Structure formats: C-alpha cells, structure tokens
Amino acid sequence: MPDGPPPCACVLCHDYGDRDRLDNFLLRTMVHISQYGWSVVLNHPDDAGPGWAYTIGLWHSHRVPELAMFGGDVYEMEESLDLLGRQSAEGRPPAEGERRDGVVRGRPAGFRAVDQRWYGALLSGAVAYYRRTPPPFLQVLWPNADGLFPWQPGTDLPFRRSQPWLWLSPGQHSPGVWTRRL
Known part of the structure; x- marks a missing residue:
C-alpha cells in the first residue's frame, strides 16, 4: 500500500470524457482553482435555513483537506475560508482537533473532520468536482461570546444548533435545519 494521500481524481486532473458538457459552476470552479489554487462556494441562506460556504481546490492544489463553515454570514465565512486557504498554501493547513x-472575525476557530455521509447534501459542488474520490473535509467552527464551542457544556441550545455537528453521522445528529437538507 503506497504512503501519502490518494491521487486527485478531480475534473482538472482527469478527462472523464464530458468536458464539453460541464456546467457553468464547474467551469468557473476550474478557472478559480487554476488561477488562485482554490475556490469558495457560497450557499446563501434561504427559507430552508442558514447559509454555508466551503472550499474546492485545496486538495487538488495542496493535498490538504477542504474546509467548510456553516450558519454565519456567507461573506464573513468566505473571508475566513480564504484566510485558511492562504495559510494552507503557505504550508500551515488546519488539522482535526486543532484550535487556531x-x-x-478575529476570534478562534476549531476544526472537526466531516463525516462523508454529509457530502452529497451539503458539499455537492465538491463531490461533482472531485468525482470518484471526494477529499477529506474539515468543518471550521467558531465559539460563542464566552469562548465556548457548540459542543462544550455551558452553551445555549440556539447556539448549539447554529452550526451542524458534521463529525457525527447524520443518524446521530439531532433533527433540525441541517438534517432536513439530507
């Protein structure tokens, strides 16, 4: 068994025979990744729930986990993901369990590995881009005003539910706005 990360199976690295039929999302994503090394996908809030954002291309360009944030302002999340993308490109990618x-917004972040069973519902653009081998994702979480993360004792229920707990399987996650997207 070879050491190191598995090869990239993205649409930039492999011709799947459908490049002339790729949609605008994938074409734009490919251009962003070619120019900048990654792209950030914004999912604006809607009647179904809060917004979220995630990267595509960090795995392709740097072989580091992709990143996802949920429940905040999509433009602030984009700014945080771009900051973490630059740090990753400089050789300082976040790691599972790390606090940075x-x-x-000048506050810390925590990082948890995303269970792949959430990918199709919440990270579908990355699934389409990477095709056969979706890369690892880390969820970027932020604390409340008291410095507590959603899983820590002492947080109130609305805050605990404001960000999904994607390190859990969907069946272990409490029902709510995030599980309705499955």
Missing part, C-alpha cells in the same frame, strides 16, 4: 486563533 484569529480566524473568524
């Missing part, structure tokens, strides 16, 4: 200061 100055990421979300």
